[in-house]
C-alpha cells in the first residue's frame with residue numbers, strides 16, 4: 001500500500017502554487033504558476049531518485065530505472081495545469097499519485113523489471129489554449145507540433161512562445177519515447193461513484209467530444225434609437241442557439257451532454273446592440289454517431305436561426321476526439337488490483353477527456369477513477385477525501401507493478 | 407450661415423484623436439485619448455477668443471463674453487467621449503458645432519447681449535463608467551459627486567481617480583454655473599430623418615431609459631462529466647432571459663425597445679458550465695408606464711426562469727432616466743431657425759439619452775437633430791454628410807443667436 005498521508009501532503013503543497021480565490025487553483029498552462037508547479041514536481045522527482053526529461057512540447061518524464069533498462073517503461077501520469085477557477089485534484093492527483101507510487105516502490109526496495117515513468121502532460125485543460133489534451137495529442141501524432149505552437153490564447157500569445165518563456169522547451173523530440181503501457185488515475189468529475197458508494201471506477205471507455213466555435217455577426221447599433229425591426233442583434237441570435245444546444249443534448253438521453261462555457265459579445269457596451277457574438281459549444285457522448293448528429297444539428301439549426309434574423313454565422317471546429325475504448329489488458333489489471341486490495345468498484349465511462357484518451361492510440365492504456373464530492377469539478381470547491389485518493393493510488397501501484405513485472 | 411468646411415475640418419481633426427480600428431473612434435471617457443481630445447478642444451476654444459473653465463466633474467465650459475456679462479449665458483454643447491467602437495460624430499458634432507457657431511459669430515463681428523458658452527460634458531456614453539450622461543446628471547443634481555467619483559470601470563478603476571489622472575478635476579464646484587438656456591445638436595442615431603429626407607429634427611421629447619444589471623448564479627462544473635439533470639447552467643438561464651427581453655420589448659409596439667449590449671459569463675472557459683452570468687438589459691420608451699411595465703416583467707420573468715432552473719438571480723438598477731419633454735420656447739426657437747433657413751424639418755423624439763435630457767431639469771433646453779446614414783450609430787461606420795452637419799450647425803447658430811439676444 002502507498003503512504004496516503006505523504007500523498008495528501010504533496011497534494012496540499014502543490015495546491016499552494018497558483019492559488020485560486022476560493023481555495024482552489026488557478027495554475028493555467030504556461031503561466032508563471034505552471035512553471036513553479038513544474039519546478040516543484042521536478043525537484044520532488046529528483047529527490048525520489050528519478051531523472052527528469054522534457055520533450056519539445058514541455059511534457060515532463062520522470063524515470064525510475066528498471067532491472068532491465070532496455071525494456072519499454074510503464075508510464076503513469078496526468079497533468080498539473082488547472083482551469084482558471086479549478087480544483088486541487090483534477091489532473092494533479094494522477095501526477096502526484098505517480099510520484100507516490102515511485103516513492104513507495106523505493107521505500108520497499110522493489111525494482112521492477114521495466115522502468116517506470118511518471119509523466120506530466122502539458123496543457124491538458126485547453127482553457128488557455130484550445131484544444132484540450134494538446135500535448136498528449138501531439139505525442140500521439142494527432143496534431144503536429146507546428147500547429148500546436150501556433151495556438152493562441154485570448155490575448156493573442158502563442159503556445160510556442162509561452163512554452164519558451166517559462167523555459168520548458170525540452171531537447172527531446174516529442175512522441176519518440178516508447179512505452180509498454182500507460183495508466184492514468186483521475187477524479188471522476190461526475191457523481192456516479194460517490195452516489196453508489198464505490199471506491200474505484202474501472203474506466204472502460206472515454207466518451208468523445210466536439211468543440212465548435214460559433215461566430216454570429218449582426219450589426220452594432222444604438223440600443224436606444226435603433227427601431228426593433230431594424231436590429232440585427234448577434235447576442236439575441238446567440239441566445240436562441242444556446243437554447244437549441246440544450247435541446248439537442250437532451251434529445252439524446254441519457255448520456256449526451258451539451259453546453260457553452262465560453263461566451264463573448266462585441267463591443268460589449270451597455271448601449272450597443274452586439275454586432276458580434278463568439279461562443280464555443282461543447283457536445284459529448286460515448287457514441288460517435290450521436291456526437292456527429294448533435295454537431296450537424298447545431299450547424300443546421302444555427303444557420304436557420306441566423307437566416308431568420310438576417311445574421312451571418314460561421315462554425316469552426318476547435319477541438320474534438322472520438323469515443324475511445326481502453327486496452328482490455330490494462331483495464332483487467334486495474335480491475336484485478338481493485339479486487340485484490342478489497343476496494344469496491346464498478347465499470348465507468350469517462351465523461352471528460354483525458355491525456356489517456358490520446359495515448360490509447362499509441363500504447364495500451366487504461367484509467368482509474370476515484371469519486372469526488374457531489375461530482376463537482378472545474379470548480380474551486382472540487383473536493384475528494386484522503387481515503388479516496390489513497391485507494392486510487394493503491395490501485396495504481398498494483399496495476400503498475402503487475403504491468404512492470406516485479 | 408456657418409462655415410461648413412471649417413466645421414468638417416475640425417470634425418476630421420478631432421477624429422484623429424483616439425482612432426478606432428475601422429475608421430471610427432475609441433476615445434472612451436477619462437482615457438489618455440480623452441485627455442488629448444480635451445486639450446485640443448481647449449486650444450481651439452482659446453484661439454477662438456474664449457476662456458475655458460473646468461468644473462469638479464471635468465465638464466469643460468468655453469465662454470465667449472456677451473455685451474452684458476452679468477446676464478446668464480446661452481449654452482450649447484454635447485460630449486467628446488465615444489464608445490469603444492464608436493463613430494466620429496456622436497457627441498462630437500454637438501461640441502464642435504458649438505465652437506463653429508462662436509467662430510462664425512466672431513467672423514461676423516457680432517456681440518450678443520448674453521455670453522455664449524460651449525460645453526463638453528464628461529462621460530456621456532456610460533460605456534466605461536455606468537451610467538450614461540453621468541456628469542450632466544451630477545450638474546443637474548440627479549447624482550451626487552461622491553457617488554459619481556466612486557463609479558468603477560471593468561478593471562475596478564474609479565471615475566474620480568481617472569479624472570484626476572488625466573488632470574481634469576477643475577476648481578469650480580459642479581452645478582453652480584447659471585444658464586439662460588441650453589441647446590444640443592446631435593446626430594439622430596436612428597433612421598427616420600434620412601428615410602423621410604428631412605434636414606432637421608426638431609426634438610420635442612427624449613425617451614426614457616432603464617438599465618438593469620442581471621446576475622444569474624448557477625454552479626460551475628465540468629461540461630463533460632456533469633449529467634444534464636445535475637447542471638445549473640447560468641449561461642443557459644441568461645439565454646432564456648435574453649429571449650424574454652426581446653419578447654417584452656416587441657409587446658409594446660411600435661416605440662419600446664429592449665436589448666442587452668453587455669454580457670459576461672464566468673469563468674468563461676470552454677469546458678466549464680458557466681457558474682455566473684452578468685448582463686445589462688437596456689429598455690426604453692417615450693412612456694414612463696411602459697418602461698416600468700417592461701422592468702417589472704423582466705424581474706418577474708427572470709425570477710421565474712431562475713426558479714425553474716434552480717438558479718439564483720439578482721437585479722440591480724444601474725442607470726435610468728424618465729422620458730423628458732423639452733422647453734417649448736427653446737423648441738420653438740429651433741423650429742423658427744429651421745424655417746427661416748429653409749431647411750426641411752419634422753418633430754422627433756430622441757431615442758437615445760443625451761446630456762440635454764438632464765439639463766432640461768435645471769434650465770430651458772432643446773435639441774436639434776441631423777440625419778445619419780442608415781440610422782447607424784455606436785458603430786465605427788457611423789456617417790453623416792457635410793451638408794447635414796452644416797444644416798444642423800446653421801440651425802444651432804440661429805437658435806442660439808435669437809436666444810442670446812443679438
Ligand SMILES: NC(=O)NCCC(=O)O
Pocket residue numbers: 090124125126132133189351352353354628630677
Ligand atoms: N479532465 C478534464 O477536465 N479534462 C479537460 C478536457 C475536457 O474538457 O474534458
Ligand SMILES: NC(=O)NCCC(=O)O
Pocket residue numbers: 222224271496530531532538539595757758759760
Ligand atoms: N447619445 C448617446 O448615444 N448617448 C448615450 C446614452 C444612451 O445610451 O442613450
